[in-house]
Amino acid sequence: MTQRILIVGAGQAGMQIADTLREEGFEGEITMVGDESVPPYQRPPLSKAYLYGEADEESLQFRNQKFYDDNRITLVLGDAVVAIETTDAGGVATTASGKTIAFDKMALAPGSTPRRLTIEGSDLDGVLYMRSLADAQALKAHWEGAQNVVVIGGGFIGLEVAAVASKSGKAVTVLEGADRMMARAVCPITSAYFKDAHERRGANIILNARIAGFNGAAGKVAGVRLEDGTVVPADIVMVGIGVLARTEVANLLGLELENGAIAVDEFAQTSHPLVVAAGDAVMLPNPTGAEGRVRLESVQNAVDQAKTAAKTLLGRNEPYRALPWFWSDQADLKLQIAGLSTGYDQTVVRGNPEQDAFSVLYYKNGRLLAIDAVNQVSDFMAARRCLTNGGTIDAAAAADSSVALKTLISA
Numbered sequence: 261m262t263q264r265i266l267i268v269g270a271g272q273a274g275m276q277i278a279d280t281l282r283e284e285g286f287e288g289e290i291t292m293v294g295d296e297s298v299p300p301y302q303r304p305p306l307s308k309a310y311l312y313g314e315a316d317e318e319s320l321q322f323r324n325q326k327f328y329d330d331n332r333i334t335l336v337l338g339d340a341v342v343a344i345e346t347t348d349a350g351g352v353a354t355t356a357s358g359k360t361i362a363f364d365k366m367a368l369a370p371g372s373t374p375r376r377l378t379i380e381g382s383d384l385d386g387v388l389y390m391r392s393l394a395d396a397q398a399l400k401a402h403w404e405g406a407q408n409v410v411v412i413g414g415g416f417i418g419l420e421v422a423a424v425a426s427k428s429g430k431a432v433t434v435l436e437g438a439d440r441m442m443a444r445a446v447c448p449i450t451s452a453y454f455k456d457a458h459e460r461r462g463a464n465i466i467l468n469a470r471i472a473g474f475n476g477a478a479g480k481v482a483g484v485r486l487e488d489g490t491v492v493p494a495d496i497v498m499v500g501i502g503v504l505a506r507t508e509v510a511n512l513l514g515l516e517l518e519n520g521a522i523a524v525d526e527f528a529q530t531s532h533p534l535v536v537a538a539g540d541a542v543m544l545p546n547p548t549g550a551e552g553r554v555r556l557e558s559v560q561n562a563v564d565q566a567k568t569a570a571k572t573l574l575g576r577n578e579p580y581r582a583l584p585w586f587w588s589d590q591a592d593l594k595l596q597i598a599g600l601s602t603g604y605d606q607t608v609v610r611g612n613p614e615q616d617a618f619s620v621l622y623y624k625n626g627r628l629l630a631i632d633a634v635n636q637v638s639d640f641m642a643a644r645r646c647l648t649n650g651g652t653i654d655a656a657a658a659a660d661s662s663v664a665l666k667t668l669i670s671a
């Protein structure tokens with residue numbers, strides 16, 4: 261009988277695992293260990309409303325203390341699991357502060373950590389990252405007095421920070437190493453639109469940027485030096501060049517990894533029979549049912565996969581099948597993505613990029629695969645519903661944006 265469940269990682273997925281365990285009627289002990297000193301909170305606002313000053317720290321928290329008390333969820337915060345002994349029936353975890361926690365089953369939800377730069381000057385004050393509340397607090401502490409903001413990496417988080425900087429009247433330069441922005445996630449049409457849209461809002465965007473190092477003065481960053489000799493002035497540099505799965509605890513357990521992430525099956529089961537895993541740290545079978553394995557760094561995946569993981573812990577194995585979706589708010593631009601566009605062979609644009617309202621639909625062999633919607637919530641909702649139900653939308657008909665997408669859904 262499973263009486264004691266230990267959750268390692270008190271973030272989006274860890275919180276959802278605890279929630280689902282109680283919703284599913286689990287009456288035993290739940291202990292959640294998190295190495296940050298604050299109770300579980302939402303990360304998405306950190307690079308948006310929190311940085312802009314529209315959300316405070318309290319509003320980020322998922323739940324208040326009463327919830328944890330009422331649901332008998334023991335939070336161990338500011339402490340990390342650093343050692344584990346297991347038997348066939350459970351184990352004992354030891355934390356950095358020396359606490360021992362006995363468990364029958366364990367869930368890993370350790371998230372990820374920003375990829376760091378190690379070039380000359382990387383340790384100067386003002387070279388910052390954005391993953392945790394502490395990171396966001398550090399950025400905010402430097403923010404007020406900063407006029408020149410440089411963002412390294414034109415991915416979602418980098419562009420969200422750049423958008424807040426432009427909106428706050430700061431001079432912002434985005435340095436992207438590739439020949440287009442958000443290249444891993446969106447097609448060239450969406451990338452080109454976002455470059456233009458950020459430039460129209462005042463950002464300076466440099467693609468194919470080759471960074472040589474940081475210039476400093478009195479221990480503080482003063483500029484970013486490019487290989488061609490250009491120096492971009494900087495009071496703050498926010499580095500957003502991707503994340504690495506946190507696998508410290510998986511390594512303690514000798515779990516199977518894949519591409520540096522924790523390998524799980526469709527039930528969120530790891531290679532250890534007592535251990536499940538969910539969220540950013542995990543490599544999983546494509547949840548759309550398509551071939552291959554993926555790593556998904558999104559709230560939707562953390563939440564939905566955590567539900568699967570919790571049910572597996574209780575022996576109610578249900579395969580994880582959910583349509584991936586994601587959003588990124590970049591000032592007044594709301595980008596919403598549903599589905600995975602990998603392998604697309606056709607795109608259809610609806611609406612008007614010049615008016616900051618359009619969608620790109622991705623097709624493979626004539627069937628809808630995914631959508632990028634910019635300030636087009638109704639298109640996003642229609643495509644998401646269509647893909648969730650295994651439907652499609654005729655490509656030629658979709659190109660006529662005077663027709664509502666939801667009326668074009670077919671089986």
Ligand SMILES: Cc1cc2nc3c(=O)[nH]c(=O)nc-3n(C[C@H](O)[C@H](O)[C@H](O)COP(=O)(O)OP(=O)(O)OC[C@H]3O[C@@H](n4cnc5c(N)ncnc54)[C@H](O)[C@@H]3O)c2cc1C
Binds near residue numbers: 270294541556557560
């Ligand atoms: C700034 C920012 C903006 C984002 N914006 C969006 C967005 O707009 N839309 C979207 O869909 N997604 C967004 N995301 C992504 C989303 O927040 C993540 O996908 C989600 O938080 C992943 O949940 P997780 O539980 O896997 O990891 P996390 O939420 O990172 O939680 C993992 C926790 O485990 C802790 N931990 C790790 N190892 C240990 C250990 N050994 N012992 C104890 N604790 C440990 C970590 O410190 C962390 O607190 C954003 C992320 C960031 C950082």
